[in-house]
Amino acid sequence: MNKRFFLSLLISALSVLIFIYPPQSLGQSQKDNQLSQTQEAKEEPAPRPEVFLEIDKKSLKNGGIIMITGKVPEGKPVYIEIWTDEKVRATRLDAEVDKETGKRPYIFYMTDEMPAFYNLLFPKEFSDVLESEKQLGRKWSVSTLLRNTGATTVFDAPAQAKIDRYQTTLWASIIGSRGELLPPMDKSENKRRAMQLVKAKFRDLPVVFKATIEINPDGTFKVPVELPSNAPPGKYYVVAKVDKDLKSEKVVFENTVSFPSVYLDNAGRTVNLFIPFFLTMAITTFGVLMGAGGGFILNPILVMLGLPHTVVAGTVMPTVLFSQGSGIINYSRIKFISWQLGVTLGLAMLAGGFIGPKLTELITLDQYKFLFGWVLIILAALMFWQTTPKYLEKNKKEQAILKEFQRRAQEATQKKEEGGK
């Protein structure tokens, strides 16, 4: 039993490694091809280098700092956009009261093309504007910030994402649908919604917008950019812009992610794989001890680490499927399941399980945290109740009966098996 367990563990660990780090040769050559193609395409036009920029490194490993230098015409402000090829999902439910009609629109905006990393850098003189917007707390707005810094026209990479919108209704949510797909938006509306999705995805202003560019009177500028260690691998683009038309060439650099970091492409983040691994191990162990699944503790901690709540909920759930399944097999072997009761309540839970995952998508991270907080308080109360003397006394008797029944059930099964032989 033990031997087989560890063997299967070893095999699964190996397959995990191979899965995460596939043989590089195939994917690499394709990437090189793409790179050389874009470089060729870049050499064709030769515009006046009114705005240009340079970077001191062409590649980074697990993030790092890149120094950007360049020049713009004298006396002009400069904005720098940095984004990655890697795309990730961003969603937002617009349930705010419309000022004109007084109704809540309940439109669900969703894109799968939000850059997994996006930064817009401003000249240092705008740091006050950024700071005052940041003071608004959760009510900060990308569009206000861009308007106040004159950067509305340079905000571009996220605006390229194609955004779908759905008219959500209560009924649609109940039957687990996103609602009716509305006709596509025009470019300016798409851009306005992209701004909201940038906030929904990255949440905190300083993550995306930074006033760090130092501009000298002669128009030369210099700015260090830190690519965090949780940034995705792949190609990154840097463009310096004065306005919509006056901008530099796209400069490319590459970030690679190596062991023990892995990129979770649905979450849009790079994580050190040991963190979720040991966290899951410790928490499921503790979960067994306290008699509750690990999900109650694991999910909030993973969310606090910065993973999207949708991905956390959707990925933790299947991990317990197998332990539940094996538990059911064990109990059914000794006929310790009332199938009638389990299936009846199970069908009600089947219906509930159909609806819940749709709701995960509709709520924001803050709402998720708030609701989860109350769920945990209820759970803590239940736990406390299970340690009261009255409960313990009752439980003692019940456990004794339980053991007795289990013993009888086991004996009956054994007899049957022997009889069968």
Add this chain to the structure above:
Amino acid sequence: MKIEFWGQEFKVNLAIGIPGAFLIAVASSMFGFGGGPFMVPLMAVGLRLPMYVIVGSSLLAIFFNTLMGSFRHYGFGNFDLIFFVIMFPAAIIGGYIGPKIAKRLNPVVVKRVACVGLLILALQLLGVF
């Protein structure tokens, strides 16, 4: 509904059981946890069933929810394969270590510690500190 379990008959009040199970399933699939710690009190207090009926049957009921919830989350694109591949073996190891330690610990103490831990986590989620 009447059920028979090892020669004994129990009455189950479905007017409580079905809505309760449904709501627990909505919440647990929404947040992505199992739901067991809520199903057991529902069946014990709400349905007045003894523990030996509950242990197996609640697991079966929850399994329906986890199965459906997993499929639905997958359908909505909330499932991250690499993340799963990291957590899955860890969960299995945890499930293997847990019962071995459990014998040496006092369950009441564990539950009280869990109680405090859950409260701290809850307050953090609610932004109290």
